[in-house]
Amino acid sequence: MTFRAHHGDLIRHATTDKHKRNAAPFSNARTLFQTGITKRDADPSVKVAETRIAAHIACHSSILTVDHLGELISAISCKELAIHRTKCTAIINHVLGPSMLKDLRNDIGESEYSLIIDESTDITTKKQLCIMVRYPSYMKKKIVTSFLGLVNLPSGTAEAMTQELLKFLEKTELSPRRCVGLATDGCNVMSGVNNSVISRFREINPHIMHIKCICHSLQLCASYAMRGLPKHLEFMISETYRYFSQSTQRQQKYSELYKTINVGEEPLKILQLADTRWMSIAPCITRILEQYEELKLHFQLVKGDDKSYTSEVLSNMYEDSANRAYLAFLQPLVCDVNRVNKLFQGEQCNVSKLLDDLMSLYQSLLQRIMMPRTFPTWDSLMSYEVADDRNLMPLAAVDMGVKFNLEVARSGLHADLVNNIRSHCRQFMLTLLREIRERLPTNVQILKSMACLYPEIVLGLRKPRLGDLSFLPMYEGDVGKLEQQWLKLDTCEWNHKMSNDISEFWMEVFSHKDAAGEQDFKEVGQFALTMLALPVSNAAVERAFSQMNLIKNEVRNRMQQETLENIMHVRAFMSRHGICCNEFIPNQAMLKLFGADIYAKANAESVLNI
Numbered sequence: 001m002t003f004r005a006h007h008g009d010l011i012r013h014a015t016t017d018k019h020k021r022n023a024a025p026f027s028n029a030r031t032l033f034q035t036g037i038t039k040r041d042a043d044p045s046v047k048v049a050e051t052r053i054a055a056h057i058a059c060h061s062s063i064l065t066v067d068h069l070g071e072l073i074s075a076i077s078c079k080e081l082a083i084h085r086t087k088c089t090a091i092i093n094h095v096l097g098p099s100m101l102k103d104l105r106n107d108i109g110e111s112e113y114s115l116i117i118d119e120s121t122d123i124t125t126k127k128q129l130c131i132m133v134r135y136p137s138y139m140k141k142k143i144v145t146s147f148l149g150l151v152n153l154p155s156g157t158a159e160a161m162t163q164e165l166l167k168f169l170e171k172t173e174l175s176p177r178r179c180v181g182l183a184t185d186g187c188n189v190m191s192g193v194n195n196s197v198i199s200r201f202r203e204i205n206p207h208i209m210h211i212k213c214i215c216h217s218l219q220l221c222a223s224y225a226m227r228g229l230p231k232h233l234e235f236m237i238s239e240t241y242r243y244f245s246q247s248t249q250r251q252q253k254y255s256e257l258y259k260t261i262n263v264g265e266e267p268l269k270i271l272q273l274a275d276t277r278w279m280s281i282a283p284c285i286t287r288i289l290e291q292y293e294e295l296k297l298h299f300q301l302v303k304g305d306d307k308s309y310t311s312e313v314l315s316n317m318y319e320d321s322a323n324r325a326y327l328a329f330l331q332p333l334v335c336d337v338n339r340v341n342k343l344f345q346g347e348q349c350n351v352s353k354l355l356d357d358l359m360s361l362y363q364s365l366l367q368r369i370m371m372p373r374t375f376p377t378w379d380s381l382m383s384y385e386v387a388d389d390r391n392l393m394p395l396a397a398v399d400m401g402v403k404f405n406l407e408v409a410r411s412g413l414h415a416d417l418v419n420n421i422r423s424h425c426r427q428f429m430l431t432l433l434r435e436i437r438e439r440l441p442t443n444v445q446i447l448k449s450m451a452c453l454y455p456e457i458v459l460g461l462r463k464p465r466l467g468d469l470s471f472l473p474m475y476e477g478d479v480g481k482l483e484q485q486w487l488k489l490d491t492c493e494w495n496h497k498m499s500n501d502i503s504e505f506w507m508e509v510f511s512h513k514d515a516a517g518e519q520d521f522k523e524v525g526q527f528a529l530t531m532l533a534l535p536v537s538n539a540a541v542e543r544a545f546s547q548m549n550l551i552k553n554e555v556r557n558r559m560q561q562e563t564l565e566n567i568m569h570v571r572a573f574m575s576r577h578g579i580c581c582n583e584f585i586p587n588q589a590m591l592k593l594f595g596a597d598i599y600a601k602a603n604a605e606s607v608l609n610i
Contacts, residue, residue, distance in 0.1 A: 054091035056581040058570035090598040097566025100573035114181035127153035136529035147572035162200040183211040183535040213538035221435035228427035282338035321411035328407040345539035352451035368399040455497040485524035
């Protein structure tokens with residue numbers, strides 16, 4: 001009988017009567033030497049190979065595949081590898097994951113850091129708090145954003161989230177008082193004034209800066225603004241996707257019609273209007289307008305033959321020229337909001353340009369519906385009273401956009417109907433403008449202060465005073481010394497003053513030494529890098545949730561929390577160091593952890609992980 005080296009299989013076999021009966025003659029005190037069996041020292045290269053295989057599995061594959069992958073590599077390399085799913089899980093959980101978390105903790109050191117947190121549920125509907133950390137890495141000489149951990153939440157209350165977050169920080173030996181920024185979405189549990197995560201966190205760290213996610217805010221602004229338009233527009237967009245999504249026959253019929261009209265060209269897929277994706281309405285509207293005539297003709301042809309009532313409703317909607325006028329008005333606006341939203345999702349962004357793009361969006365909206373006025377500064381722009389209806393332009397003077405005007409002229413709609421459409425469109429822009437004005441002032445002040453840290457500002461004639469930076473109250477050191485270093489910045493020649501990466505400039509400032517070999521700009525460099533580590537959105541944590549849902553999916557729904565978290569630690573390590581599994585070499589600290597005790601630490605249910 002042949003046995004494979006599966007830990008769970010061997011444990012189960014050891015409990016059977018047959019094994020106990022056959023093992024009885026060998027149950028005396030004879031040693032390996034008395035039975036003639038010799039003990040061999042383990043080959044160190046085998047440990048390295050098995051650790052690298054486990055890292056590959058964590059990065060790219062299901063743990064179950066290692067059962068065959070290990071044997072295949074062993075046969076090809078003629079190396080006696082013995083790695084199956086139990087050992088692979090143990091290596092990930094007790095060798096790779098802890099070592100890579102320790103690597104992250106060592107890289108943070110005693111620096112100030114920012115946290116990006118959000119709550120979600122996995123495939124088994126367990127509440128999870130995902131924690132990302134953003135900090136200046138003096139070893140890598142750049143600002144790093146990385147996965148820090150997953151925490152199971154007993155409930156979704158602010159008290160539970162705060163307690164679990166503080167326990168996690170204590171476990172990872174990160175002081176809450178060194179946390180300078182906390183980025184969350186705008187829900188009351190996270191950012192409410194009285195009983196929220198940020199209000200409870202401020203009881204421990206009063207100087208922490210709260211950053212509401214601009215991506216979430218822009219999404220909410222657009223959602224509220226859509227309420228000013230007829231409700232059937234969203235129905236038209238979403239139902240067009242649903243009509244085709246579940247029927248291959250409908251897709252094929254539409255494809256044949258489209259190729260007939262466009263001489264063999266394949267139609268692009270109609271996109272889904274998703275609630276969980278930021279500004280998904282923008283590409284949906286664009287795709288429908290690109291194929292509007294083909295869709296209109298298709299629904300005209302099928303509404304009589306198709307038993308679906310939806311096809312008749314959609315046919316009537318596509319025949320209504322008013323709906324096309326609404327979409328022509330919406331498309332440039334929502335695409336512009338979507339463009340700005342995407343800019344804030346990047347990890348390495350030019351904050352100065354982000355601020356310019358955000359304020360340009362706001363100003364362009366304001367100029368289209370409000371009385372003409374010049375704005376010499378961003379502050380004057382944000383202080384303009386958009387809630388006062390007396391500042392509104394007359395309906396006839398409101399700029400609806402060239403695309404809308406061309407569509408109205410082409411359609412020949414009645415003047416009364418056009419005025420009604422224009423009224424709804426103005427309400428959309430007005431609501432969008434007022435929502436942005438209400439939600440973003442704090443973010444604008446933070447971005448404005450961060451933009452002042454760019455080399456062309458701090459070394460130029462527009463250099464602000466240190467006291468003008470909104471986050472100066474967070475500094476707990478010697479402000480006088482900080483100001484002296486700030487004032488002397490333009491007296492030195494810097495190699496990275498023209499660099500596209502602002503962190504390179506401030507790393508050079510931090511490392512600069514005087515004639516005595518002392519860091520003469522250490523405090524101002526450290527302060528600037530800490531402020532640049534403030535996150536501008538929650539995009540990083542949303543990407544972590546996407547990874548989590550890819551790792552623990554419907555097929556692998558029995559995966560334990562420990563394994564999920566450590567797989568994400570492995571992937572974060574690879575991303576942090578800019579390598580993939582084929583370049584990864586385990587260090588001596590990892591190999592030292594790789595011993596027989598990894599099985600003793602392993603959960604008895606780890607065999608169920610797939």
